Amino acid sequence: MSKSLFSESDLKRIETAVTAAEKKTSGEIVPYFVEASDSYVDAFWKLLGFTLIFSLLLTAFIFEYSGWWFPVGIFEILTAITGGSILLCFLLVKIDPVLRFAAGRKSIQDRITSRAAEAFVSEEVFATRDRTGILIFISSLEHRVLVIGDSGINAKVKPEVWTEVANLVVNGIKSGKAADGIILAIEKCGEILETAGVAIKSDDTNEIGNELRVGK
Numbered sequence: 001m002s003k004s005l006f007s008e009s010d011l012k013r014i015e016t017a018v019t020a021a022e023k024k025t026s027g028e029i030v031p032y033f034v035e036a037s038d039s040y041v042d043a044f045w046k047l048l049g050f051t052l053i054f055s056l057l058l059t060a061f062i063f064e065y066s067g068w069w070f071p072v073g074i075f076e077i078l079t080a081i082t083g084g085s086i087l088l089c090f091l092l093v094k095i096d097p098v099l100r101f102a103a104g105r106k107s108i109q110d111r112i113t114s115r116a117a118e119a120f121v122s123e124e125v126f127a128t129r130d131r132t133g134i135l136i137f138i139s140s141l142e143h144r145v146l147v148i149g150d151s152g153i154n155a156k157v158k159p160e161v162w163t164e165v166a167n168l169v170v171n172g173i174k175s176g177k178a179a180d181g182i183i184l185a186i187e188k189c190g191e192i193l194e195t196a197g198v199a200i201k202s203d204d205t206n207e208i209g210n211e212l213r214v215g216k
Helices: 008-022 041-065 074-092 096-103 105-122 160-174 178-195
Strands: 028-034 133-139 144-149
Touching: 008 028, 008 178, 028 105, 028 178, 041 074, 041 096, 074 096, 096 105, 105 133, 105 144, 133 160, 133 178, 144 160, 160 178
Parallel strands: 028 133
Antiparallel strands: 133 144
16 A cells, blocks of 8 residues: 555545545544655565575475585585575565564564654644543554544543544555545544543634654
8 A cells, every 4th residue: 555546536436435534523533654664674684584594494405415516615605696686585574474574573673663663753643732642653564554533532521532543544445445445444433532531622723733744
């Protein structure tokens, strides 16, 4: 998924959904999308280490037991193995499922949590008057969605509510309708804010923009 998968119509619909949801409440809803929460350089090195060890063990086995004759020396073979392993791993980490596997679940969760926190701060979701901002954070590579409410709204709802909101986005993406899933999540956030009593005030202003953010 990338920004290119969101048409201009999708982006407008998402912005309109945020505007509509915020008309009933003084809370602020911030949808935020990134291609990936991290470059996962360490995943490349982990994969390379495994590939090199496997290749070297296989080569040693062939040398010892195959009885084959080799037209080049061991130095040339090791150089070829190292170069080939680097190239192979460079190509493999460009395959999303392989990169996710090499990165590992804990590393992915840590990077997403950290990246979402960065977005929460950079978009100043915390800066609303009553601390009732909500971040809907979508990270494409990792297939993860985090919904983070600020302290003012978190004090009024159960944590599992945010999982329900995240699932609306996930289900939309799985069905090939990412924008629709995000819009449903935005509408749900509006309902949560309204039900929690975060009423709109007579002097309410739009404290944060309503468009879908696309982070780097």
